[in-house]
Amino acid sequence: MSAMKPAIGRTIRIVPAVLILALVMALAGCNSEESSKSSSTAKLVVQPVAVNSIAQSLEQMKGKVVVLDLWATWCGPCRMEIPSFIKLQEKYKAQGLEIVGVSLDPITRGGNAEMVGKFAQDNNINYTIWLVNNPSALANYPAGQGIPTTYVIGRDGRIVKQYVGVQPENVFESDIKSLL
Numbered sequence: 001m002s003a004m005k006p007a008i009g010r011t012i013r014i015v016p017a018v019l020i021l022a023l024v025m026a027l028a029g030c031n032s033e034e035s036s037k038s039s040s041t042a043k044l045v046v047q048p049v050a051v052n053s054i055a056q057s058l059e060q061m062k063g064k065v066v067v068l069d070l071w072a073t074w075c076g077p078c079r080m081e082i083p084s085f086i087k088l089q090e091k092y093k094a095q096g097l098e099i100v101g102v103s104l105d106p107i108t109r110g111g112n113a114e115m116v117g118k119f120a121q122d123n124n125i126n127y128t129i130w131l132v133n134n135p136s137a138l139a140n141y142p143a144g145q146g147i148p149t150t151y152v153i154g155r156d157g158r159i160v161k162q163y164v165g166v167q168p169e170n171v172f173e174s175d176i177k178s179l180l
Contacts, residue, residue: 048116048129054102054141057130058157064098065179066153067172070143072104073119077166078148082123084169088176089127095180096155099127102138104147154179 051057058066069085071078082101089099105112113131120129132138143149145164152161152175161175 048103048113048120048131050113050131050133051137052133053137053139054130054132055139058100058153061098061100062157063155064096065092065155065176066151067097067099067176068141068151068153069099069101070104070138070141070147070149071101072147073116074105075147079123080166081148081150082125084172086124086126087169088172092176092180097176097180101125101127101129102141103129103131104143105131152176152179 054068058068067085067088069078069081071081073079085099085101089097103112103116105116116129116131119125141149141151148164148166150163150167150172151159152163152172154160160179163171
């Protein structure tokens, strides 16, 4: 019997060490699996880009259907439309849709990139965000009657529709489908 006691004592010391090692390995496996899941399913959040001319910047998007939304972070109705634009961008981007939000937050040289960028990140915005360097950048795309003002632009670069105020998602989706 006395010969068994040392073996039992060693077993008792080994079991906690094995359990700790197994727990560490399991947690390490979960962390790496979890981080690969989050990186593969994470939404792409864009950073705002300052532009000198909306019209010139849109030239690079010819051949796509563009929804150009003039908005501001402080505008409640503008914020209401963002979830719809996120869904539409996800659903139709592969078919040639490009949603562009033009922030009208205080216009300064380079816009208000840090604040608008944080807003985009906090709201998981997955579409292009432009800031304007000066009011003349908005030539041809005014927001004279209020915001949000949204332009639907065909593949040829011409304005097909203009909306002032909040529109339901199905209005934009109908326009998009007819142009894709």
